Amino acid sequence: GAVVSQHPSRVICKSGTSVKIECRSLDFQATTMFWYRQFPKKSLMLMATSNEGSKATYEQGVEKDKFLINHASLTLSTLTVTSAHPEDSSFYICSATPGTATYEQYFGPGTRLTVT
Amino acid sequence: GENVEQHPSTLSVQEGDSAVIKCTYSDSASNYFPWYKQELGKRPQLIIDIRSNVGEKKDQRIAVTLNKTAKHFSLHITETQPEDSAVYFCAASDRGGNKLTFGTGTQLKVEL
Numbered sequence: 001g002a003v004v005s006q007h008p009s010r011v012i013c014k015s016g017t018s019v020k021i022e023c024r025s026l027d028f029q030a031t032t033m034f035w036y037r038q039f040p041k042k043s044l045m046l047m048a049t050s051n052e053g054s055k056a057t058y059e060q061g062v063e064k065d066k067f068l069i070n071h072a073s074l075t076l077s078t079l080t081v082t083s084a085h086p087e088d089s090s091f092y093i094c095s096a097t098p099g100t101a102t103y104e105q106y107f108g109p110g111t112r113l114t115v116t
Numbered sequence: 117g118e119n120v121e122q123h124p125s126t127l128s129v130q131e132g133d134s135a136v137i138k139c140t141y142s143d144s145a146s147n148y149f150p151w152y153k154q155e156l157g158k159r160p161q162l163i164i165d166i167r168s169n170v171g172e173k174k175d176q177r178i179a180v181t182l183n184k185t186a187k188h189f190s191l192h193i194t195e196t197q198p199e200d201s202a203v204y205f206c207a208a209s210d211r212g213g214n215k216l217t218f219g220t221g222t223q224l225k226v227e228l
Contacts, residue, residue, distance in 0.1 A: 032214065034215070034216075041221075042220075042221070043205060043218045043219065043220050043221050044160065044205065044218045045218075046215065046216070046217070049214070049215060093159060093160070097214070103148040103150075103165075103167075103209060103214070104150070104162060104165065105150070105162070105216060106162070107152075107159040107160045107161070108159060109158070109159045110157075110158075110159055
């Protein structure tokens with residue numbers, strides 16, 4: 001149980017284009033999903049908290065107009081990197097919490113974004 | 117906000133030895149402390165967690181201890197095996213027990 005998927009696993013895009021990453025909870029409903037960014041050999045940095053049916057809460061320093069988050073259903077959250085630039089290249093990972101009575105976060109496999 | 121420090125950044129042990137990784141946190145209201153194992157290019161996997169109402173938790177070769185007064189918690193791996201080699205992250209929850217702040221990670225290498 002508690003499986004989270006992410007799509008795509010890898011994406012290469014040109015500078016100035018937008019990229020959408022999907023995060024799905026496959027066998028549970030997730031009222032809350034989280035988006036992280038991880039640089040090589042570094043820790044996970046929380047970008048935003050995504051709540052189903054409401055606006056995402058962004059961490060300080062994260063541009064909400066650049067990293068658009070939509071949590072359209074209890075099993076799907078999307079992250080769109082708009083007008084991507086080479087400095088946006090990174091490993092993006094989502095996680096989901098199975099419910100309000102538990103704190104455990106289960107992670108997706110991540111998406112490797114390369115902006116050329 | 118919460119600040120989590122993790123030590124050491126790298127740890128090399130011989131197979132069969134024990135490994136200990138330590139973390140400290142800053143927010144006394146934090147009440148949930150998970151540990152994740154991440155292999156290269158893979159997702160972090162929850163290996164053990166502890167809540168603030170207990171001081172120790174064990175699962176086979178893995179144990180976690182928590183000292184709320186000192187605001188530190190530790191991961192203990194006994195009888196290490198080569199497949200334990202990975203990066204380990206500690207984390208601490210925010211006041212709502214929801215948002216996690218991660219430590220900087222420990223690269224554990226178990227040598228034959």
